[in-house]
Amino acid sequence: MRHFLFLLAWLPTFAQAxxxxxxxxxxAFERMPEVASAAAVKAELLVDFLRDQEAAIARTLDAQEAWAREHLKGHAPRPDALRFVADARRSDADRRAAFLRALRLSPHSKLALYLQVDPRDPDASRPPLDVVQVSAVPNSKGATQRFVTLQPGDAVTPLAVLASACDEPDYGHDLNLFDDNPGAPSxxxxxxxxxxFGNPAVAIGSQAPFHMGFFHQGAIFNTLAPSFARTFTELRVQQYGGLAVLAWQTGHAYWGWxxxxxxxxxVEDLTQPYHASAAPGATLGHMMWVNLKAQLGAPADRQGLVxxxxxxxxxxEQFQTRWIIDAARKRQDGPLETALRDAARDARYPPWSPAYVRDVVAAEAFAAGPATDAAVVIGAPAKFVTDPNFDFAANESQLGPALARDMQGQRDSLQARIAELLGHFGAHSRNVLRGLLKQVDSPATR
Structure with missing residues (x-):
């Protein structure tokens, strides 16, 4: 098992998919009837939802925790002291803090009112909003998020609420939640x-176990690196999904979306092969070999693999993000946009169930790993993807333009591979949303 301890340092920079x-x-959602035809909703502060539905939220969170203890492999039980207990006498600030503790989210989570504008159709009527009002994580130099102000009572489309929130868990919700993280809750x-897994001293890496799922590495890998099976993506999907259903059922449509x-x-994070596989470009045998060499005093190959x-x-990530953003700003459609909207894919998968994240989404992404890794190697500039002495992350903001300019001759192959992955992204997103919406009218959830 010691031979695989190096894996604990792999993933801090992989936290975003x-x-x-x-x-x-x-x-993905602009042509989905359940979203496109949904009536506008009124923006609402989180504390208003919490105050109005405090008892129902307490029951929902307790039921979720009981379900997780019974059904989720490797679940870390929530300490009883963190239960959300209805208390009409406490302040809104205390109620909000208790809610974050019960969900086991960072106490620094903002959950503010905002929208992230669609780069294809930016809303110039709303004032811009600084990132510090929305996120506990500072934007990187190459960040593409653009936020605008939303006031309580403002009418807003469900599409805008939904699409904005799809990016939000990367804004610090899952930072420093483990006992060995600096500033961990106590x-x-x-x-x-x-x-x-990941370096507990690196803040952004501490969110990785909530955004990755290594469910399909195999028995040998799991024996050598059992800690990699401890991920909490399924927990977050169940928590947020259950709260969405409750909010819709109780007239708080904004918070439903x-x-x-x-x-x-x-869910979408697990459509990214690098979030569903510890090393899509390496076999288990190769990982074991470079570890053995490192144990014998030659660590260069191991570090190079990392x-x-x-x-x-x-x-x-850079290639996909820039392609999507550039096309949106130019109001152009290409293979990536077509793949994201392709609703014909949705029926290829089974209906939503709690097992969908692990058995469908993560399994598909894991299987796509080797082909994806190969497409990146063929399509991207060689120095970025084949030189173990070059650290792309350390030079990300400077290298974005170079990446766009210097793509190798097989960029079409890489684009096709990304389009396939984004087809998975769109289909799974719609299928999960349909599943949640169906629960709204289900007697079992009332």
Whole structure:
């Protein structure tokens, strides 16, 4: 098992899967009848929903925790001291803090009123909103998120609420929640124990176990690296999804769409092969070989493997994000947009169920890993994806233009591979949303 301990340092830079989810979600949902035809909703502060439905929220969160303890493999039970208990006498601030503790989200989570504008149709009527009002994580130099102000009572389309929220869990919700993270919640702790993989000292990497799912690595890998099986993506989908259903049922439609978007983010992350596989470009035998060499005093190949996997993930994310954003700003459609909207794909998959995240989404992305990794190697500039001495993440903002300019001759192959992955992204997003909407009228959820 010691031979696989190096994997614990692999994933801090992999915490984000698709860069900015919102532009893709605008395309994935803009022609879905359940979204496009839905009536406008009125923006509402979170504390108003919490105050109005405090008892129902308490029951929902308790039921979710009971379900998770029974059904989720590797679940870390929520400490009883974190239960959300209805208390009409407390302040709105205390009620909000108790809600975050019960969900085991970062106490720094903003959950503010905002919209992320569609780059295809930016809304110039609303004032811009600084990122610090929306996110606990500062924007990187190459960030594409653009926020605008939303006031309580403002009428807004469900599409805009949903697409905006699809990117939101990357805004600091899952940072520093483990016992060995700097600034981890305490008195009581959140109960997640020590961080199962990634460097616990790197803040952005601490969210990785909530945005990845290594469910299909195989028995040998799981024996050698059992901590990799401890991921909490399924928990987040169930938490946010259940709150969405409750909000819709109780007349808080804005928060129905908002919580639905939060749930979808974690599903969409697992459509990214680098989030469903520890190393899509390496066999188990190769990983074991480079570890053995490192144990014998030659760590260069091991470190090179780590760097290359990180670089390829970043290149895929940069290529996809820039392509989507550029096409949106030019109001152009191409293969990526077509794939995101392709509702004919939806019926290829079974209906939504709690097993869908693991057995459908993650399984498909894991299987797509080797072909995706190969397409990145063929399509991207060689220095970005084959040189283990080059760190793409450290030079991300400077290298974006170079990546767009210097794509190799097989960029069409890479685009086709990304289009296939975004087809998965769109179909799974719609299928999960349909599943949540069906629960709204189900007697079992009332």
């Amino acid at each position: 698709w860069g900015n989810h919102s532009p893709m979600c605008y395309r 008195n009581p702790s959140y109960g997640f124990g020590k961080q199962p 908002r919580f639905a978007g939060l749930a979808l983010h974690h 760097v290359l996997q990180s670089n390829r993930h970043f290149v895929l």
